[in-house]
Amino acid sequence: MVALLLALQLRTITIDQRLAADAHLRVGDTVMVSATPGGGGDSVIIAAIVGRRADPSEIARSEYRAHLHLDQLQHLIGYGDRVDRFAISTHGDSSADTAVRAINNAAFGFRAYRSRDIAVETSETFAVVSRFHRAIGVITIVASAVFLLCILLLKVDERRRDVAALRLLGISRRSVMLSVVLEAAFVSVIGSGVGVVIGWVTSLAVNWHYQARYQTPLRFALVTGDIVLFAVSLSLVLGIVAGALAARRLVRTHPLVLLGR
Amino acid sequence: MRLFLAFASLRRHRARTILAVLGVAIAAAMLLDMVMLSTGMRESFRELLLSRGFQMRLTPRGTLPFDTEASIADASRITDSLRARPEIDLVSPVLGASAHVLRGDSSITTFALGVDPASQGDYQLIEGHDASDASSIVANDDFLRATNAKIGDTLRIASGYDPQLRSHSGERALVVAGRARFLYLASKQLAIAVPLRTLQQMTGAARNDRVSLFMVRLRDVNKIAEVKNWMRTALPTIDVISTADAMARVDERLSYFRQLSAILGAVSLIVGFLLVTTLVTVSVNERVGEIVVMRAIGVSRAHVVQQIVLEGTAMSVAGAVLGTGLGLVTARYLDAILSRFPGLPAAIDFFLFQPRAAWTAIGLLTACGVLAGLYPAWRAASLPLASTLREEAVA
Amino acid sequence: MTALVRARDVRRDYPLEREAVHALRGVSLEIEKGEYLAIVGPSGCGKSSLLNLLGAIDAPTSGTVEIEGRNVGSLGDREVTEFRLRHIGFVFQRFYLLPILTARENVELPMAEAGVSAADRRKRSTELLRYVDLGERVKHRPAQLSGGEQQRVAIARALANRPSLLLADEPTGELDAKTGEEIIALFGRLNADGTTVVVVTHDESLARAARRVVHMRDGQIVRDEVTDG
Numbered sequence: 001m002v003a004l005l006l007a008l009q010l011r012t013i014t015i016d017q018r019l020a021a022d023a024h025l026r027v028g029d030t031v032m033v034s035a036t037p038g039g040g041g042d043s044v045i046i047a048a049i050v051g052r053r054a055d056p057s058e059i060a061r062s063e064y065r066a067h068l069h070l071d072q073l074q075h076l077i078g079y080g081d082r083v084d085r086f087a088i089s090t091h092g093d094s095s096a097d098t099a100v101r102a103i104n105n106a107a108f109g110f111r112a113y114r115s116r117d118i119a120v121e122t123s124e125t126f127a128v129v130s131r132f133h134r135a136i137g138v139i140t141i142v143a144s145a146v147f148l149l150c151i152l153l154l155k156v157d158e159r160r161r162d163v164a165a166l167r168l169l170g171i172s173r174r175s176v177m178l179s180v181v182l183e184a185a186f187v188s189v190i191g192s193g194v195g196v197v198i199g200w201v202t203s204l205a206v207n208w209h210y211q212a213r214y215q216t217p218l219r220f221a222l223v224t225g226d227i228v229l230f231a232v233s234l235s236l237v238l239g240i241v242a243g244a245l246a247a248r249r250l251v252r253t254h255p256l257v258l259l260g261r
Numbered sequence: 262m263r264l265f266l267a268f269a270s271l272r273r274h275r276a277r278t279i280l281a282v283l284g285v286a287i288a289a290a291m292l293l294d295m296v297m298l299s300t301g302m303r304e305s306f307r308e309l310l311l312s313r314g315f316q317m318r319l320t321p322r323g324t325l326p327f328d329t330e331a332s333i334a335d336a337s338r339i340t341d342s343l344r345a346r347p348e349i350d351l352v353s354p355v356l357g358a359s360a361h362v363l364r365g366d367s368s369i370t371t372f373a374l375g376v377d378p379a380s381q382g383d384y385q386l387i388e389g390h391d392a393s394d395a396s397s398i399v400a401n402d403d404f405l406r407a408t409n410a411k412i413g414d415t416l417r418i419a420s421g422y423d424p425q426l427r428s429h430s431g432e433r434a435l436v437v438a439g440r441a442r443f444l445y446l447a448s449k450q451l452a453i454a455v456p457l458r459t460l461q462q463m464t465g466a467a468r469n470d471r472v473s474l475f476m477v478r479l480r481d482v483n484k485i486a487e488v489k490n491w492m493r494t495a496l497p498t499i500d501v502i503s504t505a506d507a508m509a510r511v512d513e514r515l516s517y518f519r520q521l522s523a524i525l526g527a528v529s530l531i532v533g534f535l536l537v538t539t540l541v542t543v544s545v546n547e548r549v550g551e552i553v554v555m556r557a558i559g560v561s562r563a564h565v566v567q568q569i570v571l572e573g574t575a576m577s578v579a580g581a582v583l584g585t586g587l588g589l590v591t592a593r594y595l596d597a598i599l600s601r602f603p604g605l606p607a608a609i610d611f612f613l614f615q616p617r618a619a620w621t622a623i624g625l626l627t628a629c630g631v632l633a634g635l636y637p638a639w640r641a642a643s644l645p646l647a648s649t650l651r652e653e654a655v656a
Numbered sequence: 657m658t659a660l661v662r663a664r665d666v667r668r669d670y671p672l673e674r675e676a677v678h679a680l681r682g683v684s685l686e687i688e689k690g691e692y693l694a695i696v697g698p699s700g701c702g703k704s705s706l707l708n709l710l711g712a713i714d715a716p717t718s719g720t721v722e723i724e725g726r727n728v729g730s731l732g733d734r735e736v737t738e739f740r741l742r743h744i745g746f747v748f749q750r751f752y753l754l755p756i757l758t759a760r761e762n763v764e765l766p767m768a769e770a771g772v773s774a775a776d777r778r779k780r781s782t783e784l785l786r787y788v789d790l791g792e793r794v795k796h797r798p799a800q801l802s803g804g805e806q807q808r809v810a811i812a813r814a815l816a817n818r819p820s821l822l823l824a825d826e827p828t829g830e831l832d833a834k835t836g837e838e839i840i841a842l843f844g845r846l847n848a849d850g851t852t853v854v855v856v857t858h859d860e861s862l863a864r865a866a867r868r869v870v871h872m873r874d875g876q877i878v879r880d881e882v883t884d885g
Contacts, residue, residue: 037322037498063323124603129517131598136525139591143287147536150280154543157277210517249276262768269756554752557713558813559741560769562733647705647714648670650748 011072012047018215019064020049033068035077042076044068052216088112141234149242152184156246163250164258173251177244184243185236192235196228263564267571270544281540282580285626288533289584293622294592294612295526299519301613306511309608310504312444313382315353315476316485318502319492325502325510326445327357332471333499342495343477348488351478353380356460356471360453361429362408363417368429369407371451373420374443375460375472382444382476384454388412389439395459397438404451405440412437418453420463431463448600448607511605518599518611533577533626537633541573545641550653552641557650562642569638570631577630581623588622589614658725660820660852661687661710666719668705679705681875682719689820692847693854694866702875703856704825710854711746711823712736724820741770745814749826751806753798759785759809760794766816784812788842804835811842815851822846824855828862840865 013033015025025031027046034041050067074080090096096114103112156163163176203221210220250258271278319339321331333339336354343352356375361368374383378391384399389412392399398418400410410416413436420431435455443452455463461470479488485503492501502510512519545552555565592612599611668680679702687693687710695703708714709721712728720727724743728736740746753762763781772780785794788808798806807827814822824843828836840862847853847867855862863869864883871879 124601128599128602132595135595135598139287139291143284143291143532146280146284146287147532150277150284150536151539153277153280154540157274158543158547213516262765266754266756273756550750550752551754554748555754555765556737557711557740557746557748558766559737559744559817560765561737564769645714647708650708650713651704653750 010043010045011069013044013069014048014050014067015046016065017049017051019066020046022064025049033066033076042072044072141238145238145242148188148238149245152239152242152246153249156180156243156250160250160253160258164255167251167255167258176251177247180247180250181240181243184239184246188235188239189232191239192232195235196223196231199223199231263568263571266568267575270548270568270572271575274544277540278576281536281576282583284536285533285577285580285630286584286587288529288536289581289622289626290588290591292526292529292533292625293585293588293619294595295522295529296618296621297588297592297612297614298522298595299526300615300618302515302518302609302611303508303512304615305608305610305613307504307508309444309606310507313476313478315351315382315478316482316504317477317479317488318507319475319477319496319499320473320502322498322500324500326474332356332473333475334471336470336472336475339475339496339499343475346488346491348479348481348484349477350480351380353377353382353476353478354457354472355381355383355474355476356457356464357473358420358460358464360455360463361419361422363419363429363432364408368419368422369451371404371407371453372446373418373460374452374454375457376454377457378454381454382478384441384443387440387442389437392438392454392456394436394438395456396433396435397456398435399439399441399454400437401441401443401446401452403449404453405437407451410437412440418463420460421465431465433459433463435459444608445606447603447605450607530625530629533580534629534633537573537577537630538637540576541569541634542637544572545569545637549641549644549649553644553646553649553653556642556644557646565642566635566638569641570634573634573638574627574630577626577633578623581626584626585619585623588619658689659686660689660691660724661685661854662720662722663706663710664720664722666706666709666716666721668702668709668714669717678875680709680716683872683875683877685870685877685880687821687852687854689852690847690850691852691854691868692843692866693868693870694863695854695856695870695872696858696863697872699858701872703872705875706872707823707825707854707856710821711744712740713746741766742817743820745816745819745822747807747810747814747822747824747827749829751798751803751810751830753806753809753813755798758795758797759790759801759812762798762809763812763816766813770817772817780816781812784815785809787815788812802835803831804838807831807835807839808842811839811846815846820852822851822853824853824857826857826859827855828857828859837861 010030013031019025025046027049029046030043031046032041032043050065068076070083074082088099090099100112100114166176167173200223203223206221207219211217318326319333320326321329321333324331340352340354343349354377358373358375360371360373362371376383376392378393384401386399389399390397398416400408405411408416415434415436418433418435419429422429441454443450443454446452457472477488479485489501489503492499552565552569556562592614596610596612600607600609602611663683663685666680666683667678669676669678681702683702683706685706695706697703705714709716709729710723712721712723712731715729719729721729723739726739728739731739753759754765757765760778760781763784764777767777767780782791782794785791788811790805790808790812793801793805796805798809801809807830811822811824811827814824827843828839831839836859840859843853843855843862844865853866855866857863866883868880868882870877871881
């Protein structure tokens with residue numbers, strides 16, 4: 001009876017999953033919230049446990065999150081009738097622009113922004129990480145191009161006697177080059193297809209690992225149609241160029257020299 | 262003779278040897294960068310934390326330095342009790358706040374550190390005098406550039422801003438006494454150092470005798486655990502962060518880069534290994550006849566293997582050495598990208614060159630080169646002589 | 657005279673999918689020091705297989721091959737390789753010179769393996785190349801030499817470590833008649849200077865130049881005759 005009476009008087013809060021797990025809290029538990037450690041505060045009941053949003057800025061942040069009723073928090077921390085910001089939802093995109101303009105024209109001591117503009121400005125972490133990834137990607141592409149050229153050179157060189165025999169039979173340089181380039185293109189397409197599958201499987205593993213690590217629904221690696229198209233196209237171009245360069249070396253050498261005479 | 266034969270074989274196909282060395286060099290550069298990345302952040306951060314000799318930081322409970330607006334009350338009492346401990350050599354109380362440099366109708370916002378100049382560990386004076394006077398400040402180059410100020414100028418600086426009334430509070434006239442390099446600031450962050458008492462007064466009664474953190478230097482580093490235990494009991498509203506604790510928290514935040522460096526480093530090694538193996542295998546397959554004849558005329562299996570392994574090793578070593586130089590260049594480029602990571606001091610290097618890292622990369626790739634050539638070499642040297650000679654004759 | 661080479665009831669079988677090929681079916685042969693022996697026979701009679709066994713390049717399926725009193729079939733790989741290096745010179749039909757080495761370097765290769773000093777190697781290789789009339793071509797690579805010249809370099813290489821036995825498998829097989837005659841004359845000179853020479857050949861001129869001819873058929877010796885040479 002007393003507990004029920006108490007419960008009826010207490011206000012509710014929500015806490016995040018990490019706090020619930022680390023402090024062994026459950027829905028229905030009564031806790032004390034205060035503005036200073038060990039200081040006086042309010043008893044509240046945990047009404048819900050919430051998961052993390054897919055918000056990049058929350059990754060690797062280790063603080064706990066709790067949601068209180070606005071007036072209760074204002075009272076607890078002595079904030080008075082103040083807030084840090086308002087979040088506004090409008091009817092559609094164009095309404096948002098109109099609202100931003102209207103608010104800023106009338107605003108006294110604050111400004112309105114579109115959410116996406118704030119996101120861009122506050123996602124510096126991910127801008128840095130993206131630039132880093134892009135740089136690694138560029139280095140990887142350069143390395144791949146060198147490897148591809150080296151391997152194709154080897155493969156083409158292995159067949160120099162065959163090429164010499166064909167040339168001596170009267171097959172033109174152009175035909176020989178075309179056959180080598182076609183083969184290189186074919187290998188590149190097959191190879192990039194295999195690479196896409198490996199990349200997709202790897203992205204699943206990456207997402208599984210980091211979502212568990214940081215307890216977030218955020219997806220860290222995404223294989224999209226654009227990315228697949230880019231990868232396959234780049235592989236094809238690199239393969240064709242590498243094949244052409246390797247074949248060119250061979251067809252420019254006299255067949256008898258290729259045969260070691 | 263074996264060395265001569267190995268190099269002669271490599272010279273025989275110059276283009277593919279050069280490409281292979283280049284490929285190994287790129288793998289080596291990537292490997293070196295990843296080795297530097299995996300250790301650089303930790304070492305760089307540790308060096309930064311200990312650069313002024315302060316082994317401990319005391320912050321409001323549940324926060325990291327300057328992570329929130331929380332502050333510690335009764336700063337003077339706490340400072341006195343800390344200084345009374347025989348194990349403690351130096352205590353530096355620090356207050357962090359935003360400040361606004363007033364210029365007509367506009368203002369420039371800067372980060373302000375309230376410090377005790379006699380014990381501070383946040384900046385190194387480059388030019389001029391320290392902020393020992395109550396109305397003097399020390400500023401960094403970014404601040405001086407943004408405000409167009411120089412040593413000797415007087416600036417009107419306020420601590421508070423009410424956006425509704427569009428007015429400033431806690432205004433003071435402060436003189437730029439010196440120019441300093443602030444150790445723990447992010448890249449391009451404007452900063453000034455103000456005497457602690459002055460900043461406390463500027464920020465109003467609500468913050469009197471409050472600080473954001475204490476930095477503590479011990480006489481004997483072996484006493485950290487003992488002092489930590491005492492602090493936890495004597496100062497229950499405060500968190501004690503040792504250098505090791507701070508590094509663990511940074512490790513947590515930057516663990517992604519360590520994992521990435523491990524994965525990319527492993528991939529680089531594998532790719533380097535595959536490249537050398539492929540090259541050696543093809544080269545050996547082309548020369549089966551020569552290899553078998555060498556065995557037939559009396560060259561031992563071990564010597565044949567040695568010669569072939571030498572070819573792979575030579576390519577790997579050449580590539581590794583070239584890659585070390587390339588790696589240093591790419592490391593600078595990548596470091597410049599990562600140095601803009603928000604919330605981290607600009608003084609931290611993500612890629613810290615240590616000779617050990619270079620030797621590790623070169624050593625790993627050389628070992629790969631040896632292993633890569635071993636199997637194809639052994640296979641070729643173990644071919645049955647008679648039947649192989651017959652097959653070569655038919656071919 | 658003590659036999660330099662003694663092969664006793666030697667058999668060599670090559671396993672195939674359904675049944676083995678019996679290349680040698682119980683061959684016994686003795687070769688004395690200083691002999692000049694030719695082994696002749698139709699294709700597939702086992703003469704090259706026999707030569708490989710005599711050169712310790714291959715091991716018999718059964719039977720023994722003794723060279724200078726040592727049973728080479730029972731030696732381990734390291735020992736038999738060392739034996740080949742120091743006691744046997746082999747000349748192949750296709751020369752098998754290393755294309756990346758000069759004529760001199762090809763001749764020096766076995767000596768380097770045997771641990772001969774650089775100065776001694778140079779001296780001996782010069783001497784050998786002069787012996788085979790290639791004194792002016794020491795710095796040429798195989799691609800710059802004719803077939804006959806390449807074969808002479810191969811012969812010089814085979815003689816590098818002063819072997820007690822020189823074996824040649826179809827040494828004139830890739831050469832024209834005139835060049836072949838030059839090689840045959842060279843073998844004659846070698847034997848006259850004391851080298852024990854065993855050649856396997858289809859070439860009648862080469863067979864006639866030898867002082868003993870062993871005829872083989874179907875893996876066996878069918879006739880062994882001393883000729884005028």
